[in-house]
Amino acid sequence: MLAKDEGCAALETRGLGKRFPGVVALADVSLAIKRGEIHALVGQNGAGKSTLVNILSGMLTADEGEIRVEGHSVDIGNPRRAIELGIVTVYQELSLLPNLSVAQNIALGREPRRRGLLDAGAMRAAARGALDRIGVAIEPDRKVGALSLAERQLVEVAKALSHAPSVLVLDEPTAPLAAREADRLFGVMHALRSQDIAVLFVSHKFREILDHCDRATILRNGRKVTTTALTGLSEADLTEAMIGTKTPRHVHSGLRARGDVVLEAAGLSYGKVRDVSLTFAAGEIVALTGLLGAGQNDIARLLGGDLVPEDGEIRVRGRPARFRSPRGAVAAGICLLTDDRKQEGILPNLPLGDNIALPSLDRRAVLASWIDQAAERRAVGTQIARFGVVARSLSQPMRTLSGGNQQKALLSRWHLDDCAVFVLIEPTRGVDVGARAEIYRRMEELAADGRAIVIVSSDIQEVLAVADRILVVRDGRIAAETSPRARGEDELHLMVQGAA
């Protein structure tokens, strides 16, 4: 830990920048978090919040810029160093090990010993102390795997506090918590503030930010918009600051002709998703939007056959269809592009050409199984040109393409397969502005070509720019249906938050 120098910010960044292939994730971000302050970090998906959090916690290294702790310039580099510097992060994906007990998890990496042996009593006592500090009664001997998501979140906070942080970073900590549990967490945050600890609080929920934070830094497209005191501001003010005006802004192309209904779902249930009924017609773009974890992703996965519904029915062109795997959905002409391009989209080491051709191999086969390579090259080449995929050659490994090009290639993959319904989860996540506009144009072309497009997006601006119909998902249900012309950005944002 570094010597404290009064008057300095507990944590300061100067001109922080980070790029990923094809995207500038963070550019010239400077912010200062004071001791005894709860500082909110606000921004849309892809604004750079996670990148910033990951740099502060040592998971990523910045390409440029400087980080200062208590006024001293530091080099974080790895998670251990971050913790040594007093910067402790509670990640959005929890970092607890389910097979270990609560006490073991809290002690991991610095287990108390007595004469070389593990001091189980001290370990338990330390865990109990850490849990007491935030007023949680969880038995330290319980396996983490047996805890509820909310309990795990609280254990995670207790674990972070047991490192005696000077800066505590909370990345969307309230997402899995119910109102009462969240209140308890806010109580902890206030107590920390009075102990002169700096808290960086990342959240999508504006009400929480306005009620509990002192100042907020707003990020947009990887850049800082402003740092502002929160007193006297409203949710609408924050929304405006967060959304701003994007350039180049995509303008809705106007009403499209709605064709026959191609896909229907009635009474779908799975996990949190309860009794959802939907209809999609050829030639329309429908957006499902909601807060993180509202259930819109699961609805899309149900439609794409990735999840098998517990209850309810899916009909394709009026005929009932039971998908036991994506294979059935693909055969019925429904494709699913998930938000996790790396894990569920690309075949990273295979060439671009093979990636595009994979689902539609049958369509060009000679004698049932033989691949006509010339025909394949032609077909893939046409798609690449049509979707504007930039690559050195068809044999370039997929992983070496930029995010935007990968996404365009994945869209072209399904166009080549002649899919009737495109289910796209966050199709522009991690894609730069130029590629984003291009993807919107392709989606509109596909719709004009008579395909039904379902997009799941938490980017309000994107939803308003491309969708013909907007379905707002809250707590696993369709809470409202609206059209882009009926609502402004701020208004839709409030609907998503459940405030209107």
Add this chain to the structure above:
Amino acid sequence: MSTSGSAARSPPERWSPLAGLRAPVSRNAMVVAAVVLFGAFAVTSNAFATLGNVENILKQAAAVLLLGLGVMLVVLVGGIDLSVGSVVLASATAAGIALTEHLGAAIAIAAAIGVGALVGFVNALLVEGLSISPVIVTLGSMIAVRGLGLVALGQYRSWIDIDDPLFNALAQNAVLGLPAAAALALAIAGLCALILRRTILGRRLYAVGDHAASARLCGVPVRLLRGLAYVACGALAGLAGVITAARTGVISPSIGVGLEFYAIAVVALGAGGLPAGRVQVGQTVVGALILMMVFNYMTIRGIAGTWQTTATGFLLLGAIVVGRLVQGVPDDSAVGIGLVEEVGLGRLRASLSRNAIAAATILLALVFALINPRFATLPNAVALLEQNAAFAIVAVGAMIGIVSRSIDISSGSVVALGAVGAALAAKFGALGPLALCAGIALCLIAYALNGILVGALDLDPLIVTLAAWIWARGLAVSLTGAQTIAFDPSFVAFMNTPLAIGVTPAVVLIGLAFGLGWIILARLPIGIRLYAIGNDPRMLRQAGVSTSRVRMIAFLLMGAFTAAGMVVMLGRLGAAAPTAGFGLELDAIVAVIIGGTSFRGGEGRLRDTAVGVAFLAVLSNGLSGLQMGDAEFFLIKGGAILAALTLRSLSRSFPARRPRRGLSIHDSKTKARP
């Protein structure tokens, strides 16, 4: 969130000092190596580059190449098959029986291939249908199929002469100037290459291997194709059985022993590792040629055949290290672990299934006691403990390895190496305790090497310890010239003198091993870290602990238990046999898994392993008390292992569970699912 989120989630770029050389060298590294080797051998030996010798090399390569192709297909889709050596025996026996019964060569060949395909089918059912780790499944079928083959062969007095025109032609004739068997193997390699490159099936196999989750969302039937790879592998192994039968002209019980390891070595030699979705037919062909050239050269230079095994082990080690440095093969998960979907057992079901094995053990003991009056006696109980002392001690080490996701299959070979080391030291005049120390040191050195390769170079533990399995066994055999060497009689006397009521030091050592294992896993800080690294290494790194250090410690601990097992074995046998400890590693792993520890790592208790050890110990002691032959013993043991695994897996899926997400290839943890 944005790409930043996913970038942080994916493992960091692996260390690779020779990154710049990658593209040009890596693509053709093994072809270059093969040519260089051929040149070097030709220059240093007049006999090497003659037509006759090249023919010889090709002839020897045929069977290994076919096996390598089969294993390559399985590796391609992210699995592993350890049963191919046993399939060679079973298939050759099937062919031999068909010929002896005058069914004709065609039927004989069909029977051989059919037996292989059937074994592959069963493997596929267990691996893909029941989601059991392929390492474990094919270990079980390796034992069971060998038993099956031996039982069948036993009906013909364990010796079948092959005398059939077609088989003779396969062994002796030439096609286009190539020996017929080699021509057949190469033709099949060509066919495989064609299928993999130019057909829908091949394309999909590569897609499944490269990234199963993505392939699944493209509508590819992932499980079906992976299952198909096992069936094809079995069929190719069956054909290798035919060629082996033709070449040797006689079928005896020793056929195919250890061939599975050569088959895997051939694939790894050619590809510089076992990278799913990236192995190619050409690489396997080159790998087979390199291995056979080396063997052949050694023979020509008059190096004893026993050194061939050693050479294979070190070649394999060299290939994977070079592959790692030059290609930086980024394998995200260890072979045979990544693709297994294992639903965690609930507390109730975990205890149920634990008790099921305990109950089965007691039942088994009761049955043996009824059949054999001498089973339930004190002398037999002590004998049971003594017979299984080395096995039980090594199983504690295996438990540590499996818990920390550092699977080790080299313990049996290292036991032999250590024993040989101790015996040789004694032979050259070292005092008993000092000689023993030399043996123990040898065990620890072997494991330190494993630990460094796995921990510091981040290599897959399965391949590293496979290499050690080969080289350590090879060294043990070559150092002794395949002879058994007697050890200090006073030590043997000490180990066999009962301390009290028939309890010898070996039995005490079992207790010590379990006690120490319990202290390590439950009472030392390292225990928590071993579980944590098996659970999710990234989280351990987030907590600021060096994962490579934990892995090295895991291997050193395993080395210590293996050394203790070696001491016990030396004391029991009174001599160091280079074949000592054969199959010990398999028994140990199987005991751990049957006990209920997940092959994925991160969970399980030592007392469950004790139950698994008891089950296997009672089984083998009871069977040997019935004067059962090797053949039946293998068969029953392998069958029992597979049955126990199936039981476990079924009890896991029995109660209705929520609709599954098809197959989950990744840990649900690693998915950021809002």
